[in-house]
Every structure is written in structure tokens, then in C-alpha cells.
Amino acid sequence: MKKTIIITGASEGIGSAMALEFARRGYALGLISRRMELLQKVKKDGLALGASQIHLESVDVTDEIHFESALSSLDQKLGGAEFFVANAGVTGRSSFDETAWPSAKKTLLVNAMAAIHGLEVMKVKMLARGRGTLVGVSSVAGSRGMPTGGAYSSSKAALTTHLETMRVDLKGMGISVVTIAPGFIDTSLTKKNKGKMPFLMQPEDAARIFATAIEKKKVWAIAPRPYFFLYPILQMLPRAWFDFILSRTYRSIRG
Numbered sequence: 001m002k003k004t005i006i007i008t009g010a011s012e013g014i015g016s017a018m019a020l021e022f023a024r025r026g027y028a029l030g031l032i033s034r035r036m037e038l039l040q041k042v043k044k045d046g047l048a049l050g051a052s053q054i055h056l057e058s059v060d061v062t063d064e065i066h067f068e069s070a071l072s073s074l075d076q077k078l079g080g081a082e083f084f085v086a087n088a089g090v091t092g093r094s095s096f097d098e099t100a101w102p103s104a105k106k107t108l109l110v111n112a113m114a115a116i117h118g119l120e121v122m123k124v125k126m127l128a129r130g131r132g133t134l135v136g137v138s139s140v141a142g143s144r145g146m147p148t149g150g151a152y153s154s155s156k157a158a159l160t161t162h163l164e165t166m167r168v169d170l171k172g173m174g175i176s177v178v179t180i181a182p183g184f185i186d187t188s189l190t191k192k193n194k195g196k197m198p199f200l201m202q203p204e205d206a207a208r209i210f211a212t213a214i215e216k217k218k219v220w221a222i223a224p225r226p227y228f229f230l231y232p233i234l235q236m237l238p239r240a241w242f243d244f245i246l247s248r249t250y251r252s253i254r255g
């Protein structure tokens, strides 16, 4: 197996933690996000940890033309990436004023449209080589419509569903598809939350679990561990119970 990987949203949080974990495992990396100064720091740390090479692209993943050319450039520099991780994501809260749509649109564009765009572009490249692994970082929040985060939940539900279709479509073609569904991980994204987040995990610990799942081409990876059981329970909750329980718990966590 070639040890080459492209990760979006690699400047901080789960993305940078995964980049450093794969660096530790001796990979050649292609990293994408908007903030170059943070990417440079990840590159410096990653090379010190053992990455064979690290290439950077500062690009907004919603800028379709630049995103596609960044993916092509990284893929070429890596000699054909074996793994692609669509990780870049943002969160937004439901609001009841004129900020509601811009926030929802941005969330859907980054988390659903750009993630699916990246996966589709890399799918074509991997199909031409007859091998590769496509990874999407979705969320437990994609399991149901979480209170206060309609656009976030629906963006992640769209991504999870698209990954599922890809997994079935690509069977027997040499391409694996991995869906990652984090619960609460301690990053800038969750720092906005006000309440106590159950089973909150450090990004480095989550990155170790996700990197191993990616290398093993597991269909589904979830962390922290309790969410492995909570995810199907959430999906099965009758609507009245879901409304009652989640409006009291999730809403108080998000503040």
C-alpha cells in the first residue's frame, strides 16, 4: 500500500490531529485549508514526527475551480493519493433573524456540497488508477435533526447518505469508502458550546482511532466509543421521545 493521503480542513482540530497522526505513521501528506500560517505549522510538526513529505494548498473548499486544481496538484505531487479525507467543516446555529440563511447556506456549502465535490473529484482519479480509499468526516449530528443545528444536521445527513451510495456503487472497483462519525471532540468547533458535552474526547485520541479505521478501510468509524451505541438508539427513538429528550439535553449543551 502506498502511504499517501490528502486531508481537507487540516489547519486545526480533527484535521490537523489526523495529519499529525498519519505523519507519525510515515505518510506523505497533501493538506488543504484556508489559513496557510496554520498549515505551515502542521507541516513543520508533521515532518518532525516522520512524514516523508508534506505539500500544502491554501484554498477555500467552496471555491470549486481552485479546490479542484488544489486536489489535482496535490494528487500529482503525491504520485496518486491512496487516501482522501473530506474533513473540512463548519457549524452554525439555527437563528430567527436575517443571519439565518447566510449561516445555513455556508454550513451546507462547506459540509455537504464541498465535501461531496471533493469526494467526486478524487473518485474519478482513483477509478482511473483502480484503487484508493475515500473518507468523509460526517457526524453523530447527522443521525437526526438536532435542535439548534438544522443546517449542520442536514449537511451531515447529506454527506453520510452520499457516502453510503458511493460505498455500494464502488464495490468491486478497487475503491473503499469510509464514513467517520465523531461525537463531541474538543476543538474550536465545539468550544462555542455552553453545556457539558458527554464523553468529550481530545482530537489526538480521536485521530488515532480514525487513522486506524481509515488504514483498515472500515466502512464506519465512530468515536468516542459510547456513540457507537447511542447513534442507532438516536435513530430509533420515536419522534415524541426524540423531541422531548433532545430539546432538553442537546439544546442545553449548545446553549
Ligand SMILES: NC(=O)c1ccc[n+]([C@@H]2O[C@H](COP(=O)([O-])OP(=O)(O)OC[C@H]3O[C@@H](n4cnc5c(N)ncnc54)[C@H](OP(=O)(O)O)[C@@H]3O)[C@@H](O)[C@H]2O)c1
Pocket (backbone or CB within 6 Å): 008, 009, 010, 011, 012, 013, 014, 015, 032, 033, 034, 035, 036, 038, 059, 060, 061, 062, 087, 088, 089, 090, 110, 111, 137, 138, 139, 140, 141, 181, 182, 183, 184, 185, 186, 187, 188, 189, 190
Ligand atoms: N468537533 C466535533 O465535536 C465534531 C463532531 C462531529 C463532526 N465533526 C466534524 O469534523 C470536522 C472537523 O471539525 P473540527 O471539530 O476539527 O473543527 P475545527 O477545529 O473548527 O476545524 C475545521 C477545519 O475546517 C477548515 N475549513 C472550514 N471551512 C473551510 C473552507 N471553507 N475551506 C477550507 N477549509 C475550511 C478549517 O480551516 P481554515 O479555517 O484554515 O480554512 C479547519 O482546518 C468537521 O467536518 C466537523 O463537522 C466535528
